[in-house]
Every structure is written in structure tokens, then in C-alpha cells.
Amino acid sequence: xxxxxxxxxxxxxxxxxxxxxxxxxxxxxxxxxxxxxxxxxxxxxxxxxxxxxxxxxxxxxxxxxxxxxxxxxxxxxxxxxxxxxxxxxxxxxxxxxxxxxxxxxxxxxxxxxxxxxxxxxxxxxxxxxxxxxxxxxxxxxxxxxxxxxxxxxxxxxxxxxxxxxxxxxxxxxxxxxxxxxxxxxxxxxxxxx
Numbered sequence: 001x002x003x004x005x006x007x008x009x010x011x012x013x014x015x016x017x018x019x020x021x022x023x024x025x026x027x028x029x030x031x032x033x034x035x036x037x038x039x040x041x042x043x044x045x046x047x048x049x050x051x052x053x054x055x056x057x058x059x060x061x062x063x064x065x066x067x068x069x070x071x072x073x074x075x076x077x078x079x080x081x082x083x084x085x086x087x088x089x090x091x092x093x094x095x096x097x098x099x100x101x102x103x104x105x106x107x108x109x110x111x112x113x114x115x116x117x118x119x120x121x122x123x124x125x126x127x128x129x130x131x132x133x134x135x136x137x138x139x140x141x142x143x144x145x146x147x148x149x150x151x152x153x154x155x156x157x158x159x160x161x162x163x164x165x166x167x168x169x170x171x172x173x174x175x176x177x178x179x180x181x182x183x184x185x186x187x188x189x190x191x192x193x
Contacts, residue, residue, distance in 0.1 A: 063127025074138030
């Protein structure tokens with residue numbers, strides 16, 4: 001028998017993946033149970049408030065995983081431009097590796113729930129804010145002034161989110177390739193003053 005923490009972790013990982021692929025409303029509890037391999041009883045034990053509680057925890061998990069990936073990209077880079085290119089290429093690899101089924105781990109759920117659920121709206125908003133802050137920190141690390149880094153981080157995140165949406169819709173990496181060129185320009189502009 002799996003330990004309780006294993007069951008909870010598998011449930012959250014399965015939910016995060018399914019929400020990323022088919023959205024919150026397109027994912028039923030039985031889909032999460034089947035994908036996570038957890039017994040129904042564990043679902044109600046770990047998440048007594050139901051699907052919304054699972055959604056909040058899964059979004060938090062997915063959001064933190066990407067925040068950490070952004071921080072690692074900054075640590076592994078020698079310049080702001082290389083840092084931003086790593087972000088773009090990492091997202092492109094994830095999208096292509098999923099056969100265009102998994103774009104942003106937060107956007108699909110954010111678009112369909114943020115106006116209807118305070119809990120899920122807060123979880124998606126917090127994830128995006130943490131990513132933006134982590135991008136800003138990375139840019140500041142390479143000498144970009146705080147005000148410029150703040151603006152560039154917002155522009156980069158917006159560029160990446162839009163590129164992921166278009167690439168997933170077109171089933172082509174071309175929008176992400178264009179986004180890579182755009183973030184290189186942003187790194188140069190932000191670092192030029």
C-alpha cells in the first residue's frame with residue numbers, strides 16, 4: 001500500500017498534468033484518480049473540500065516547479081540574454097515533448113477559472129507573480145536596473161505566455177522562435193542604459 005504522502009503527491013501531479021492539458025473544467029475527479037492511481041478514499045482524505053482544493057494545490061505545485069526552473073536557468077546563465085533564451089527553449093522543449101498538449105502549466109486553468117473562483121484565481125495569480133519576480137531577479141543578477149528589470153520581466157512573461165498559446169494552437173514552434181528573438185532584444189534594451 002502506498003504511503004499517504006505518495007498518494008497525495010501522485011494525485012497532485014496527475015491533476016497538474018491534466019489541468020495543463022485539458023483545463024480545470026475538462027478534468028473530472030475520476031480522471032485525476034485514474035491518472036494518479038490513487039484510491040477514491042485517499043482523495044477525500046487529503047482533499048476534503050474537493051476538486052477546488054485539489055486545483056489550488058496542483059496549481060501551487062506546478063507554479064513552484066516553474067519558479068524553480070526559472071531560478072535554475074538564471075543560475076546556469078552567463079548573461080541576461082542567455083538566461084532568457086534558456087527560458088524560451090525550456091518551454092519550447094516541454095511543449096514539443098508533449099506533442100503540443102501541454103503549454104503553460106497555469107494558463108489553461110487561469111483563463112477558465114480566475115473570474116469564477118477566488119481560490120483558483122488567487123493560486124494562478126500568485127504563480128504568475130512569482131514567475132515574474134523570479135525573472136526580474138534573474139535580470140537584476142546580470143546588472144539590469146530594478147525598474148528596467150521589472151518592466152522587462154513583465155514583457156518577457158507576456159511574450160512567453162502568448163508564444164506558448166500560439167505555438168500550441170498552431171502546433172508549431174515558430175511563435176516560440178519569434179519569442180526567442182524578441183526576448184533577446186528585450187535583454188539588450190534593458191541592459192543598454
